Amino acid sequence: MAQKSWMYSVLEAVQYEMQQDPAMTWIYELTPPVASNPGKPVINLETEFGRKRVVNTGIDESWMASAVLGAGLAGSRAATYIPYQGALMCFEVIQNVAGKLRHMTGGKASMPVVWIIEMTGQTPGFAGQHSCYEEDSYYAHIPGVRTVIPSTPYDAKGMMISALRSPDPVVYLYPAGLRTLTGEVPDEAYEVPLDKAAVRQEGSDITIVSSGGGMPGVLEAVETLTGEGMSVEVIDLRVLKEMDTETLVKSVAKTKRLLTVDQSYYTLCPGAEVIARVAENVDGARYKRVAFPDAPPPASPEMFVWMRPDADNIAGAARALV
Amino acid sequence: MGYNLKSSVLPVETGDAPSSESRRSFLKIAALTGAVVSVSGRRALANGDIGFHAKDLSDEKLIEMYKTILKIRWHERTQADQMLTNPDYRGYNHFYAGQEAVATGVCANLRNSGPFDQIDLVYSSHRPSGHAIAKGVDIPKMCAENDFRATGLNGGYAAEMHLSDPSVGFIGADGMIGPAPVIASGSAFAFRARGSDQVAVVFAGDGNYAAPHFHSTLNNAKLLDLPLVYVMENNLYHQYAHYSYSCPHKDIADAAGAYGIPTKIVDGQDVLQVYNAAKDAVDRARAGGGPTFIEAKTYRYYNHWGAPGAKAGELGAFGYDPLAINSFRPEREVRAWMQRDPVDIARKILVDWGVLDEARAIEMEAEIKAEIEAAFAWANEQPLCTPEDGLKHVFTEGTVPARQFG
Numbered sequence: 001m002a003q004k005s006w007m008y009s010v011l012e013a014v015q016y017e018m019q020q021d022p023a024m025t026w027i028y029e030l031t032p033p034v035a036s037n038p039g040k041p042v043i044n045l046e047t048e049f050g051r052k053r054v055v056n057t058g059i060d061e062s063w064m065a066s067a068v069l070g071a072g073l074a075g076s077r078a079a080t081y082i083p084y085q086g087a088l089m090c091f092e093v094i095q096n097v098a099g100k101l102r103h104m105t106g107g108k109a110s111m112p113v114v115w116i117i118e119m120t121g122q123t124p125g126f127a128g129q130h131s132c133y134e135e136d137s138y139y140a141h142i143p144g145v146r147t148v149i150p151s152t153p154y155d156a157k158g159m160m161i162s163a164l165r166s167p168d169p170v171v172y173l174y175p176a177g178l179r180t181l182t183g184e185v186p187d188e189a190y191e192v193p194l195d196k197a198a199v200r201q202e203g204s205d206i207t208i209v210s211s212g213g214g215m216p217g218v219l220e221a222v223e224t225l226t227g228e229g230m231s232v233e234v235i236d237l238r239v240l241k242e243m244d245t246e247t248l249v250k251s252v253a254k255t256k257r258l259l260t261v262d263q264s265y266y267t268l269c270p271g272a273e274v275i276a277r278v279a280e281n282v283d284g285a286r287y288k289r290v291a292f293p294d295a296p297p298p299a300s301p302e303m304f305v306w307m308r309p310d311a312d313n314i315a316g317a318a319r320a321l322v
Numbered sequence: 323m324g325y326n327l328k329s330s331v332l333p334v335e336t337g338d339a340p341s342s343e344s345r346r347s348f349l350k351i352a353a354l355t356g357a358v359v360s361v362s363g364r365r366a367l368a369n370g371d372i373g374f375h376a377k378d379l380s381d382e383k384l385i386e387m388y389k390t391i392l393k394i395r396w397h398e399r400t401q402a403d404q405m406l407t408n409p410d411y412r413g414y415n416h417f418y419a420g421q422e423a424v425a426t427g428v429c430a431n432l433r434n435s436g437p438f439d440q441i442d443l444v445y446s447s448h449r450p451s452g453h454a455i456a457k458g459v460d461i462p463k464m465c466a467e468n469d470f471r472a473t474g475l476n477g478g479y480a481a482e483m484h485l486s487d488p489s490v491g492f493i494g495a496d497g498m499i500g501p502a503p504v505i506a507s508g509s510a511f512a513f514r515a516r517g518s519d520q521v522a523v524v525f526a527g528d529g530n531y532a533a534p535h536f537h538s539t540l541n542n543a544k545l546l547d548l549p550l551v552y553v554m555e556n557n558l559y560h561q562y563a564h565y566s567y568s569c570p571h572k573d574i575a576d577a578a579g580a581y582g583i584p585t586k587i588v589d590g591q592d593v594l595q596v597y598n599a600a601k602d603a604v605d606r607a608r609a610g611g612g613p614t615f616i617e618a619k620t621y622r623y624y625n626h627w628g629a630p631g632a633k634a635g636e637l638g639a640f641g642y643d644p645l646a647i648n649s650f651r652p653e654r655e656v657r658a659w660m661q662r663d664p665v666d667i668a669r670k671i672l673v674d675w676g677v678l679d680e681a682r683a684i685e686m687e688a689e690i691k692a693e694i695e696a697a698f699a700w701a702n703e704q705p706l707c708t709p710e711d712g713l714k715h716v717f718t719e720g721t722v723p724a725r726q727f728g
Binding site for chain 2: 029030056057058059060062063089125126127128129130259266288289290291292293294295296298299300301302303304305306307308309310313314316317320321
């Protein structure tokens with residue numbers, strides 16, 4: 001066990017799986033699979049496994065996404081790291097091929113592949129095209145593809161191990177803002193399930209649900225609210241597909257108040273699905289969504305910072321609901 | 323890979339002297355002998371088999387091109403210095419310094435003012451400031467935009483990677499690798515369909531080669547004979563990776579040639595070579611002759627993004643770029659390219675041709691530097707954006723609701 005960054009934890013998982021499985025491959029563009037961490041050896045997948053297995057390609061996300069799928073269909077586990085550039089350029093093959101293939105083949109297709117899709121855009125000053133926090137909703141909508149979004153270094157490693165071992169294709173959303181987040185992470189390999197939300201704090205007054213890049217703001221708000229005497233239950237979704245309905249329903253059945261927080265756009269944000277699932281199963285609860293407005297993120301920090309949900313917004317919405 | 327890495331460090335020299343040296347003296351000889359100026363000869367040709375159109379340019383036009391190069395250069399240098407020395411400055415750039423001759427030589431052939439349905443359209447990349455200036459974008463407003471000001475070119479919504487000004491035909495920067503060329507071909511398609519003689523130009527880097535969009539663009543441009551000029555600025559690196567990681571060709575133009583499109587490789591540091599090639603291309607497109615692919619061999623003096631490794635008051639970046647992680651440009655490579663500087667080359671041509679004397683050329687540079695400094699000073703005085711305005715411009719009218727407060 002040691003303090004490790006999110007980024008290091010993820011590559012530690014990949015490194016371990018590649019050491020165990022000489023057929024496994026990694027494809028990247030621009031973002032070398034290199035990470036360092038105080039007190040730990042530098043991980044460099046390219047030098048460790050060679051350029052046949054670890055490939056630096058041109059800026060062609062369509063190929064990257066398709067190539068790992070093809071590798072998976074040929075029986076080799078494969079993963080690719082798709083940075084913010086055009087994260088949705090690979091959408092077609094994930095949505096219209098991988099998502100449908102197992103079903104279309106009557107269960108014959110096996111796809112042990114992982115698309116690591118970076119989410120950027122929480123830094124003020126990067127406008128429009130370099131902000132892609134909305135993509136959680138797009139991937140969560142696809143049947144047949146497991147879509148996960150860790151928010152802690154521990155989960156980042158454990159869910160990467162599980163994703164790489166899953167015979168189902170996995171979209172592993174990677175919030176860039178969390179890259180440098182550190183936490184206690186075991187050195188050995190371990191799995192975190194791909195279908196369970198995490199209750200980060202138990203409480204009885206209100207349930208706040210968020211995921212990925214939304215979690216730090218939620219935790220900050222909850223600290224304030226707890227200090228004010230509010231009893232808050234905090235749920236980190238971790239998985240968008242298939243969403244852990246049971247944990248959500250159980251919580252709101254108790255608190256009767258549900259606040260969802262997303263950095264994604266308001267319309268069809270993950271919180272919308274959370275509220276729908278809870279509303280179908282819990283009577284007499286109150287609901288609220290905090291999300292980015294339905295507007296592209298503007299470059300100006302004044303506009304962007306105001307539009308982005310932050311701890312103050314979350315705390316304010318929680319107070320209004322309780 | 324080694325093949326590309328070694329051989330493409332510098333532009334291939336054919337053994338000819340710099341092409342545009344001593345126009346005036348050459349023209350005298352040409353006039354005496356009655357030689358056809360643009361067909362052959364060791365000295366005067368821009369690039370073998372294309373016309374040396376630049377010889378016909380007026381002094382005013384040549385000076386204007388020189389000034390454009392200087393404006394771009396000093397915009398980049400001034401902004402880099404702002405980033406390095408002014409803690410209140412928030413803007414950033416993917417610097418174009420080193421590549422000035424490409425944007426200048428191409429845009430000097432275009433219609434840059436007039437009614438929107440008559441001017442030529444330029445599509446740019448995430449490295450857009452040089453293209454914007456060459457196309458005629460208002461520099462003070464661009465400076466304000468790059469620093470997120472409400473009175474900036476795009477009201478503070480865009481910033482550097484998304485600059486646009488349709489009024490001068492600068493349809494704009496695209497922060498992504500891929501889409502711009504294909505969209506540019508769509509504008510060319512519209513020109514052809516409506517019988518316009520407008521031309522669409524796209525500037526894209528070597529990184530675009532690997533994207534499917536590159537191939538789709540060229541295929542459809544050729545199939546439909548579109549009035550499109552694809553300007554591939556091969557500055558050797560896509561972000562931090564040498565282009566040999568993404569393209570098996572030494573000359574990317576070889577790939578474009580496979581689509582049946584006329585191609586031309588030019589020294590992107592020499593504005594007249596670029597001008598000559600672009601003139602052929604634009605004339606062809608305007609006359610209904612279809613697309614052309616120009617590969618300009620060039621180089622950027624700064625790292626991919628921002629000013630890491632740069633020092634205030636000095637041109638270029640040589641030091642460590644933390645973002646490059648495992649791939650660095652050799653300092654010698656940067657310095658070797660800086661020996662063939664587009665500003666120096668342009669100035670030497672104008673002095674050699676007697677268009678300017680050295681003293682006036684230097685004086686002109688000081689004037690441009692002051693003009694750019696004034697643009698940044700004006701931008702620094704501009705108001706910041708109003709937060710609530712972020713909800714505007716989602717659709718033609720009205721605002722969308724705030725959702726961040728629940």
